[in-house]
Amino acid sequence: MTRRQTARQLRVPLTVRAVHAGAALLAAGALAHVLWSGLHERGVALAFGALVLVGELARRSDATRGDDRGGAVREREPAPLGAAGALAYALLGENAGHATHHGVLQVVAVAAAAFLAGAVPHLARGRAPTLDHMARRVLTIAFAAVLFQPLYNSGKSAELIGHGPYYALWLVVIVALTGLCDAVLAAALVRARTRWPFGPLLRDELRAKRGIGSAVGASGAVMALAVAVAGLWALPLFCLPLLLTQLSFSRYAAVRTTYRQTITSLARATEIAGYTPQGHARRVAALSRAVGHDLGLSGADLVVLEYAALMHDIGQLSLVDPVRHGATADLPAVEQRRIALLGGAVVRQTGVPADVAVVVERQADPYRDQPLTARIVRAANAYDEMARGEGPGGPLAALERLRLATGRDYQPEVVESLARVLSRGGLAPAGG
Template sequence: MAAAALAWVVTHGVAEPGNALAFGVFIAVGELARWGAAPGAGEPPLLAGSGGREPAPLGAAGALAYALLGECAGEPTGHGAFQVVAVVVAGALVGAVPHVARGRGAGPGHVARRVLTVGFAAVCFQPLYGSGELALRLGHGPGHALFLLVLLVLTALCDAVLAAVLLRARTGHPFGPLLRDELRALPGIGSAVCATGAVMALAVAVAGLWALPVFCVPLLLTQLSFRRYAAVRATYGQTIASLARATEVAGYTRPGHARRVAALSTAVGREMGLSGPELTLLEHAALMHDIGQLSLVDPVPEGATSSLPAAEQRRIALLGGAVVRQTGAPAAVAAVVEQQADPYRDQPLAARIVRAVNAYDDLAGGSGAGAGGALTALEQLRLGTGRDYQPEVVESLARVLGRVLA
């Protein structure tokens, strides 16, 4: 699509070069100022590869505004859909150069998603507006506004589908839960980007290119605020991960046990359709599920508390929950840790997942587990589904391990 657009521009020339240059620079500045090195920046450590939301809202809004631009200072424009795609590609690539030079590039998927989404909006809008059909049928009143609203909704849906497809290709997670996460996020940054792009296009139509710097400053400030918020989230996630390593440093659990349980638990949670906030809760609970073992005088062999009496398991779980509450983590995280010793039928889904995955890592022997050890551990979990583990969780774990070990 980008090659066809660039070939068309080379053949037919650039319409309204000033407009193209202004929007290209606007998009490049947005890419330069994006808040993360890749989509997903600012998410919890184990979820950082899960896709995340729009990392360059300024560039996305500018690209969408150019796709929906029909006039500039009262004069009709004639750049067309191909030129929109060419300008977006050029601006995105120029803005990505410094990030790539520092080894922080977001990869081709980021640009491809931007090009396809904006291309969809441009193809739907530019031919209708340029031919006069849009003004003839809907005029410039409520009908035109309704058309833009419907087009923005369709563009947001297109972007959500593309984001889920790219994430499915990169991680192998089921497409359904990924798409559901993207759709749930639409009322957030996605809707803000779409609305800003439409308002920016309407402002340029009246005030000309001077509207771009007017919009640029508040958007940059908003982007800076999001970047700081992402940094706070990242720091909090690192603090949780560091605290979780206390049991490993003290010799109560195997090296890397908490990290492995958290990674597998989030994968199982995504397999079972948990959303982003639920996955964050699950990850933090999985990282800290063994923190109560620090109360033991002598470590349990290999960290497996299942051999202890039920009362002792309950005491360790309650102490772990109390420690988690002192960290400032949400009460739901502490509740998951406290319920690790309860019968699985009395536990919420997050606690059931952590319980099963924790037992799997203990039985499989940690990071050195091969396919044979994994199968043996899964078989023991299946034998315990009558009392200790939820069957659906165990089968979801088996599917996740099947992809990992394949």
């Protein structure tokens, strides 16, 4: 890796720095305000702070370590109990029928203090939450508190909304807007780091909100309403469903992670047998996923693309004599298709979704007959094969060869997307 590439990776985009700085200043200002003026309704603040702290301590410590750029399975909300507790405190107006007056800054201070305290054990194990996740959490809780606390404490909400069904509807609207705020922040941070299109990233985040995000939002609103009527004794009652949900999601994420590791291990069979160079499948998968993001693919399509890219060479195990350097792009078209069909047949026997097998089977077809995912895998594979072993000029030479073959072997839009992806990270030699 060159010094230029290292510097580019270490450089934090301005948008990311702005979000981190904004969250840090807000949290520091809120904590300073509370230290100066003291806690209002100390018992309520400590109860909600303890709830958030327990949620943070119970978080999946590896859930935020996945990287969208690398394609790892990533749990969107690793600490649902902590998130719901902080949201409930932001939406709290009464405690057992008595009005509360804690305000926006105290909400931020209590939540931030609990987040930081809960991160300490994970930090000691080297698995602390990412700064992006922490900044988003502080800013979204502040957003919810700003929408609720000033109106409630000033009495405007009672005049305009009252305390009946419209009050509950108001909380639902605030929860929905808070979820939208969090999705926009998450997409903006990934966009700043990767330069992938904002629209598909936002769509991915909003789709994720339909699962655990909806449970967190609904639980936060219900906890706030329950404490308003029954007092703080309602908190333990509503913690149990979220703890069970967190356990279920943890098990699901573990299964998904194991599933991906199995596919990765299977994909390495060609490398272990000497049919393909070390790291080839992993590089093609990383390039394919980045190109897929750049072209606007999202959700299930990206998963299919990554799995197919990892297993695209598995058909070579049927060959008696390995192809030199595993470079199937240089073989006759008939031989490429035979290997691809054999690979697809192997994939179908592994229990991987049929869509993955289709991509593997069709990667050697004329590109106009291929689905977009197969076009991406074909171009990424050809680039890695062409650039390998060509020295410093290999990446540029490989791109030039791909461009010359567009319209015949490769889709022009895919090749240009590949060029954009490579330019963002520097044109590193394949395998470097």
